[in-house]
Amino acid sequence: MHKRVLVAVLTVFVLAGMSQVPASSASGEVVSMRRLTEQEYRNSIADIFGKDIAVQGVFEPGKRIGGLVAASAAILSVTPVGFDSYSKMADSIAVQVTSEKARGRLVSCKPASAAQPDDACSAQVFGHYGLMLFRRPLTGDELQSRVKLAANMTKASGDFYTGLRYGLASLLQSSNFLFRIEVAVPGSGKDYRLDAYSRASRLSYLMWDTTPDAELLKAAQSNELGSPAGLAGQVDRLMASPRLDTGMRAFFSDMLQLDTFDNVSKDALLYPKWSVQLAAAAREETLRTTIDLALHDNGDIRELMTTPKTYINRNLAAIYGVPFNFDEEWVPLDFAPGQGRSGIVTQISMLSMFSHPGRSSPTERGVALMDIFLCEPTPTPPNNVDFSIVNNTDGPLKTVRERLMAHATNAICASCHTHSDPIGLSLEGFDTIGRHRGTENGQAIDVSATIQGKSFVGAQGLGRFLHDNPKYPACVARKLYSYAKGVDSQDVEPKDFKVAYKAFSDSGYRMRSLLKGMAESEDFFHAVPPVAAAKSTKLASQ
Amino acid sequence: MKLDRRFLLRGTCQGAAAAMALPFLDCFLDTNGQALAATGERVPTRFNTFFYGLGLTKSLWVPKTAGLNYETTIQLKPLEAFKKKMNVFSGSRVMIDDNPNFQHWSGVGASATGISPSKTGLFDSKTIDQTVADVISRGSRFKSIAAACAGDPKQSYSSLGGANNLPAEASPLSLYTRLFGPGFQDPSRGDWKPDPQIMLQQSVLSVVAEDRKRVTQNFGASDKARLDQYFTSVREAEQQMAAELKRPDIEAKVTIPTAPDEMVVNSALPNMRLVLPLMARLGALAMATDQTRVFNLSISEPGSQMFVPGDPLGYHQSTHEEPLDPILAYQPRVARYNVYSMELFAAFLTELDSIPEGDGTLLDHSLVYGFTDVAFAKIHALDGIPVLLAGGASGRMKTGHHIVGDGNPVSRVGLTVQKAMGLSVDSWGGGSMETKSPYTELLA
Numbered sequence: 012m013h014k015r016v017l018v019a020v021l022t023v024f025v026l027a028g029m030s031q032v033p034a035s036s037a038s039g040e041v042v043s044m045r046r047l048t049e050q051e052y053r054n055s056i057a058d059i060f061g062k063d064i065a066v067q068g069v070f071e072p073g074k075r076i077g078g079l080v081a082a083s084a085a086i087l088s089v090t091p092v093g094f095d096s097y098s099k100m101a102d103s104i105a106v107q108v109t110s111e112k113a114r115g116r117l118v119s120c121k122p123a124s125a126a127q128p129d130d131a132c133s134a135q136v137f138g139h140y141g142l143m144l145f146r147r148p149l150t151g152d153e154l155q156s157r158v159k160l161a162a163n164m165t166k167a168s169g170d171f172y173t174g175l176r177y178g179l180a181s182l183l184q185s186s187n188f189l190f191r192i193e194v195a196v197p198g199s200g201k202d203y204r205l206d207a208y209s210r211a212s213r214l215s216y217l218m219w220d221t222t223p224d225a226e227l228l229k230a231a232q233s234n235e236l237g238s239p240a241g242l243a244g245q246v247d248r249l250m251a252s253p254r255l256d257t258g259m260r261a262f263f264s265d266m267l268q269l270d271t272f273d274n275v276s277k278d279a280l281l282y283p284k285w286s287v288q289l290a291a292a293a294r295e296e297t298l299r300t301t302i303d304l305a306l307h308d309n310g311d312i313r314e315l316m317t318t319p320k321t322y323i324n325r326n327l328a329a330i331y332g333v334p335f336n337f338d339e340e341w342v343p344l345d346f347a348p349g350q351g352r353s354g355i356v357t358q359i360s361m362l363s364m365f366s367h368p369g370r371s372s373p374t375e376r377g378v379a380l381m382d383i384f385l386c387e388p389t390p391t392p393p394n395n396v397d398f399s400i401v402n403n404t405d406g407p408l409k410t411v412r413e414r415l416m417a418h419a420t421n422a423i424c425a426s427c428h429t430h431s432d433p434i435g436l437s438l439e440g441f442d443t444i445g446r447h448r449g450t451e452n453g454q455a456i457d458v459s460a461t462i463q464g465k466s467f468v469g470a471q472g473l474g475r476f477l478h479d480n481p482k483y484p485a486c487v488a489r490k491l492y493s494y495a496k497g498v499d500s501q502d503v504e505p506k507d508f509k510v511a512y513k514a515f516s517d518s519g520y521r522m523r524s525l526l527k528g529m530a531e532s533e534d535f536f537h538a539v540p541p542v543a544a545a546k547s548t549k550l551a552s553q
Numbered sequence: 554m555k556l557d558r559r560f561l562l563r564g565t566c567q568g569a570a571a572a573m574a575l576p577f578l579d580c581f582l583d584t585n586g587q588a589l590a591a592t593g594e595r596v597p598t599r600f601n602t603f604f605y606g607l608g609l610t611k612s613l614w615v616p617k618t619a620g621l622n623y624e625t626t627i628q629l630k631p632l633e634a635f636k637k638k639m640n641v642f643s644g645s646r647v648m649i650d651d652n653p654n655f656q657h658w659s660g661v662g663a664s665a666t667g668i669s670p671s672k673t674g675l676f677d678s679k680t681i682d683q684t685v686a687d688v689i690s691r692g693s694r695f696k697s698i699a700a701a702c703a704g705d706p707k708q709s710y711s712s713l714g715g716a717n718n719l720p721a722e723a724s725p726l727s728l729y730t731r732l733f734g735p736g737f738q739d740p741s742r743g744d745w746k747p748d749p750q751i752m753l754q755q756s757v758l759s760v761v762a763e764d765r766k767r768v769t770q771n772f773g774a775s776d777k778a779r780l781d782q783y784f785t786s787v788r789e790a791e792q793q794m795a796a797e798l799k800r801p802d803i804e805a806k807v808t809i810p811t812a813p814d815e816m817v818v819n820s821a822l823p824n825m826r827l828v829l830p831l832m833a834r835l836g837a838l839a840m841a842t843d844q845t846r847v848f849n850l851s852i853s854e855p856g857s858q859m860f861v862p863g864d865p866l867g868y869h870q871s872t873h874e875e876p877l878d879p880i881l882a883y884q885p886r887v888a889r890y891n892v893y894s895m896e897l898f899a900a901f902l903t904e905l906d907s908i909p910e911g912d913g914t915l916l917d918h919s920l921v922y923g924f925t926d927v928a929f930a931k932i933h934a935l936d937g938i939p940v941l942l943a944g945g946a947s948g949r950m951k952t953g954h955h956i957v958g959d960g961n962p963v964s965r966v967g968l969t970v971q972k973a974m975g976l977s978v979d980s981w982g983g984g985s986m987e988t989k990s991p992y993t994e995l996l997a
Contacts, residue, residue, distance in 0.1 A: 044776045069727065071720050072707045074674065083716070088779035091696060092719045094786035095793070099735075102754070152767050160760050164753060177753060181760045186783045194770055274705050276819040280862035368820070368858070369865030391656055541773020 039194035039206055042538040045084040045497045046190055048073065050261055054221035056104060059143045060117060064107050068100040077493060077500035078382055079265050085497040089189060101183030108179060109172040122171040128162035129171060137161075137178055145187040146223055147208040147231075157181055191216065195538035205536040207231040210242075214530060217495045218249040220261040239531070246530045250523060256302050259522065263301045266490045267355070267383060269294045271364045278369040282444050284329060285363075292326045293359040293445070299341070300355055305522040312487055312520045316354040316384075316477040319346040330359055330446055351440055351447060353474030356380065359445035366443035373411055373435025380434050384477055386486035386500060389431045392424070410451045412436050433460035437473040484520050488512045491525060495535070507534060596803060596910055597693075598947040599840045599919040600685045600974055602665075602849045603901055604710050605894040606657070606857030607872055607930040609939050610883045613891070615643040616955045623955040628888070631895040632941070635902050637953045638916060639943035640995060642966050644958035647928075647935035648985035656933045657855035657926045664924040664938065665710050667964035667982025676712045677983070681922065681967050683713060685974050686847040694736075694796045696789055697847035700728045700836060702829045702897070703859070704818030710924075711849045717782060721851065725813040725831040732839045733809055740801040740842055741808075747798045755794050762787045801843035807908060809838060820858045820867075822893055829897050833904035837915055841908050852897050855926035859890060872930035884931065898923055902943050919944040922970055940966045946973040951995045962986040972996055 047055065049070040056066050071093035076082040089097065108117050118136055122129035137157045141149035149157075157178040165174030182188060191212055195203035205213065208223075211231040215223040223231070227245060235241030249255065264270060272294050277285035299322040304310040323344045328335035331352075333344065346352040355361060365379040366372045378389045437460040442448050450456060458469040467476050477483050485505075492508040493500035505512075514528025515521070529535055609628050616623035625633050629641065647663040655662075655673035662670030665680040682697055690696045701708035701721035709721035722728035738745055765784050772780060813831055817824050829852065836848040853859055853868075860867030866874060868890040875884040905916035923941035928934050940963060945952055950973040958965070964982030969991040971978050980989040 039770050041770045041772045041776055044772075044779060069706070069720070074707075074716060086716050086775070086779075088717050088782035089786050090713060090717050090719050090782070091786040091789040092699075094783070094790055095731075098754075098758070098790055102757075150767065150769070153764070156760050156763065156767075160756060163756065167753065177757050181757045184757075184761055185764055186780060187764070189783070190780075192770070276821060276858075276860075278860060278862050278865065279821070281865060367865065367870055368860050368867055369863075370870075541771075541776065 039196045040203060040538075040540040041192055042195045042203065042205070042541060043085055043193040043497055044190045045081075045193075046071075046087050046089065047188075048080070048084060048261075051191075051216060051220060052189075054219070054257065055144075058221050058224065059140065060104065060108050061113075064104055064113075066100060067103065068096045070096070075268065077498075077502070078268075078386070078388075078490060079494055079500060080270065081265055081494045081497055082499045089186075094184070097189060098180075098184045101180045102176075104183055105176045105180035109176040114172060118172075118175065125171050126165075126169050127171065128165040128174060130158050130162060132171075133161045133175055133178060134158050136175060137182065140179060141182055142228060143222060144182050145185070146191070146212045146228070153187075193538070195540060198537075203538045203540045205538055207234050207236050210236045210536050213495065213536070214245065214249060216258075217262075217530070218246075218258045218526070219252070219254045220258045221254075243531055246527055250527060256306060259306060260298050260302060262491060262494050263298060263305075264294075265494060266487070267297060267301070267361070268364065268379070269297060269360060272360070275364055276368055277363070277444060281369050285444050286326070289326045289330070289359070289444075290363075292324050293363065295341075296322055296324075296327055297355050297358050297360040300358070309521050309523060312484060312522055313478045314354070316356060316474040316483070317471075318354045319348070319352065320344075321346065321352075321358065327359060330444060332447065348471075351470055353471045354478075356384075356474055356477065357438070357441065357445075357470045362438065362441045362445035363443060369443065371411070371439065371441065371443045373432055373439055374428070375435070376438050377431035377433065377435030380477075381431055384486055385480065385482045386489055387430075387482070388501070410439070410454050410456060412439060412457055429462075433462040434473060436460050437467065438470055440469060484515060485512065487520075488515055488525055488529075492529060495529065510534065596918050596947070597689065597843065597846050598949070598974060599846045599848070599915070600682060600689065600970075601836070601847070601901075601905070601919055601921040601944075602682050602710065603898055603921055603923040603941075604661075604708075604849075604851040604853075605898065605923070605925050606853040606855045606859070607868060607887075607890070607894075608660075608925045608927045609891045609895075610888045611929065611937060612883055613888055614939060615937075616641065619955050619957045621953050628891050628895055631892065631899040632902070632943075635899065635906070635916075635943055638902075638906070638945060639921075639941060639952055640950075640954045640956060642940040642942065642956045642958055642963075643937060644960060645938055645940055645963035645966065646958070646960050647938055647963055649935070650984040654933060654935065660926040660928070660935050660938050661710055661855050661924075663935070663963055663986060664940065664967070665712075667962075667967050667986050667988070669984055669986065675716055676714055676718075679714045680710060680712045681970065682711050682847050682849050683719075685971065685976065688976050689846050689974060692796055692799070693801075693843050693846050694793055695732075695839075695845040696792070697849065698722070698728075698732065698836065698839060698845045699849040699851070700832045702818070702825055702832055702850065702852045703820045703854075704828075705854070708851045708854050709849065710851060713782065713785075721849070722832075724816065724818045725828060725835065726815055728832055728835050729812050732835060732844055733812075736797060737809075737844065738797075738800075739809055740803065741805050745800050747800075751794050751797050755791065758787060758791050758794070762791065803841070803843045805841040805843075805910075807838055807841045809842070810834075820853065820860060822859055822861050825852060825859065825897060826900075830900050830904060833901040837904045837908050840905075840919070841910065841915055850901055852894065856930075857890075857894075859893065861890075861893075869930075877931075887930065898941070905944070913945070916943065917945045918947045920946040920950060920970060920973055922967075936960075938963055942966065942970065949973045949975070949997050951997050954995060956992055956995070961990075962988055964988045965990055965992060969995055 053066050056064060073080040074083040107113060120132040120135050122132045134154060137154055160181060161174035161178035164177045165171050193209040194206050196206050198204035208231045211223040211227045215221060215227055230236050230245050272290045301315060304315055304318060305312055321344050322341050324341050325335045365375040381387045381389060437458050439456050440447060440458050460467055465476055467473060488508050488511055489500050489503055493503050510532040511525055511529035515525035518524035614626050614628035616626055647660050649659050649669040652669045652671050655670060658673045659670055662676055666676050666678045668677045670677050686697045697711060699709040699711045699719050699721040701723050704723045706720040706723045709718045712718045722731055818828050839845050840848060856869040858867055858869055871886045875886050878885050902916060905919055906914045908915040910918055921943040925939060928937040964986040965988050968981040968988055972991045973996060980987055982988055
């Protein structure tokens with residue numbers, strides 16, 4: 012008997028969900044498959060089930076490619092170790108959602124009997140959460156398999172909610188949830204365009220770092236996202252929300268490589284003030300400064316290199332050498348000109364991430380900042396370089412600068428060091444944990460530098476140099492585009508983000524204009540269909 | 554009685570599932586009502602890897618004479634207690650062919666896969682531990698386990714190929730939880746019984762695995778491979794559950810300790826000296842109780858960031874910046890770091906050797922492949938990359954030898970390892986390092 016009910020329910024559901032899907036994802040070309048990052052996963056679960064659902068488990072690490080971890084999400088898969096963890100997390104989330112405490116809020120229907128299968132109710136629950144988790148409606152078969160699983164588990168346990176739990180757990184560990192699968196369909200002419208649901212996902216993860224909300228999914232279902240006006244309406248709505256902060260924090264964390272902090276150790280003997288708390292605070296400081304300037308003040312992104320404004324807490328105040336007599340945890344601070352600080356390049360985060368445990372490194376700092384802000388990676392040094400002279404602090408060369416310069420007289424070394432070192436040398440007024448200093452091994456530190464024909468002095472000179480360098484805002488645009496699409500920033504052509512960049516520069520480098528210009532440009536949802544694996548690429552046929 | 558998951562799901566137990574709990578369990582009991590017990594199989598041979606960055610100092614580690622009874626060298630001194638239980642290989646070559654010498658990576662790739670890597674940070678094939686695990690891990694709970702003693706899950710040189718390294722457990726607590734947390738049942742206890750929960754979870758996995766048939770879109774080649782990898786991982790989880798339903802055949806005389814505390818895990822040597830023995834012990838216990846037969850332990854990234862507090866340079870910077878001592882003709886500070894690596898290796902072997910098993914120890918029933926990224930870190934030289942091989946592989950590996958590689962590819966050691974582990978393989982490696990010649994003199 013219940014089989015007939017199920018068919019009826021499914022038919023209604025599938026019709027409601029599927030009939031209006033334009034060029035449904037059921038037959039498209041997969042153009043990108045991105046593993047959710049830890050933050051995307053956490054945000055998605057919190058938005059779908061509520062913030063009180065605990066997510067406990069280990070996520071597989073990403074890799075930085077072209078300056079962004081986001082690009083690696085498109086080449087990494089799920090290993091057995093990762094799946095084991097995802098599977099346990101899925102079950103733990105499902106247990107919480109179907110618990111007596113939460114089910115009143117999270118399960119939208121009541122079964123006819125709490126001890127019997129109720130296919131209509133479970134189909135309703137899986138249909139709803141399936142749409143949220145997969146970011147598209149479930150296919151009839153996907154739904155039916157879960158309803159059947161739940162019924163079997165309910166019969167085995169004598170409890171409807173136990174059945175729901177297992178059905179939900181199966182959705183939560185599905186490849187359709189763990190990967191953002193972007194599907195393209197033929198557009199006008201030869202090119203391909205993302206289908207409506209894939210557009211919704213790309214917008215949502217870019218703007219809010221989370222799964223599309225109900226309204227965005229509705230806009231996908233009605234194909235509102237297919238029209239320029241409809242798209243603009245949704246882009247404006249997403250950008251007007253305070254949740255844009257979350258999305259841009261995720262982007263800037265990736266671009267500024269703030270995840271590097273997870274593995275920074277400092278020598279506790281030489282730098283006893285360094286701690287995990289300090290590292291976390293330094294990361295937060297940089298994000299606060301950046302989001303404040305870019306979004307809250309709608310400022311010129313170039314000023315991120317020069318602004319005296321920052322936020323500090325007690326830990327940071329000790330390193331910056333400023334008093335901290337406040338009750339609040341975080342307070343705004345304007346550095347005085349004499350303190351030698353200049354925007355985020357002189358914040359503790361950037362200074363300490365790219366240094367050795369016991370010593371500052373002009374080379375590491377230079378290489379990192381060239382890559383992060385100017386999109387100019389430095390080639391790896393030749394294999395057989397003799398660095399001995401750089402190290403000998405007992406010899407006549409007292410400062411790192413003198414020693415580096417000696418090393419860079421070698422023509423092969425010089426080609427790269429003249430590229431990366433000047434930036435780092437101008438930051439030598441700060442030690443490996445970002446404290447200001449005037450001398451090194453008893454000798455005054457020279458912080459002058461010349462790069463690409465421009466001479467400047469110290470961190471403030473560097474900040475001005477970066478501020479005025481047109482490569483910097485172009486690099487921000489390139490990184491945002493690569494982040495949004497999940498591609499290697501080194502493979503991106505300037506024409507790919509030309510429209511967005513024009514909106515950016517026309518606005519005086521406001522982040523919001525860049526975002527809007529990018530999301531609304533024709534190119535953003537354009538896709539190149541993949542070269543098929545073989546004639547029969549459908550996995551179903553194997 | 555052999556238990557097969559399909560049988561359980563689709564056979565008589567499927568019916569029993571409707572009535573839950575007790576009848577459920579009957580599937581696993583023999584006619585006398587005993588949990589399926591040991592079948593008397595012999596102790597399995599285990600495989601381990603130990604990775605340390607930045608190599609050793611040639612003049613201080615290579616023994617003067619070849620063969621048996623060589624005189625222990627300064628840098629092998631920490632391993633002296635295991636001299637008769639291990640082999641050392643000097644003079645091995647890494648042939649990079651047309652690829653660049655990727656600094657601190659080409660040697661890792663060559664040692665772990667026998668193939669010169671074509672990209673930095675990526676392995677061009679599955680690593681040796683996974684090749685071995687494919688054969689020896691059938692029936693154990695985890696196909697393999699990786700642990701990183703400097704606290705970074707990315708410090709794993711165990712890979713399915715490409716970018717997909719198997720992340721390492723990065724603290725003693727997380728390693729403990731994975732091995733002995735939920736899902737673990739101590740096989741040495743008398744009241745071992747299968748957990749009916751597992752059956753339910755198997756049904757969930759079955760639906761997830763069948764999603765593969767529901768995929769309707771077209772995938773490009775690389776994304777299809779990634780999706781295949783995902784479904785392979787699902788299948789491995791199914792195999793893990795099947796193993797959890799069966800009492801391990803092995804009789805281990807060990808006690809599983811309580812969970813270790815949270816601790817600082819990083820590249821500071823004093824912390825590593827605390828963390829490594831704990832991780833090694835947990836790995837050894839996991840193998841003794843047949844939770845896994847493959848255990849990979851690393852102490853660093855390839856350009857090791859290990860540092861002694863107070864040393865502003867640390868290990869990696871020292872290798873590049875410390876001058877050669879004009880009299881000694883080596884880098885004294887680097888040489889000390891080399892020795893620290895060997896001390897940590899010895900601490901690992903000590904844990905393996907401390908677990909008695911049948912006529913010997915766990916180490917005697919294991920093979921431990923110790924490898925690194927470079928032969929001479931200062932200039933990233935690869936020729937003469939050291940390989941250390943410990944354990945007797947249950948008598949299949951003769952030990953106590955110093956093998957002089959004489960410019961032979963490092964892959965010969967890897968092939969020897971696979972032969973000793975009982976793999977039916979005739980050649981290993983790629984390009985100039987493809988070899989069909991194991992060190993037959995070591996194979997018993």
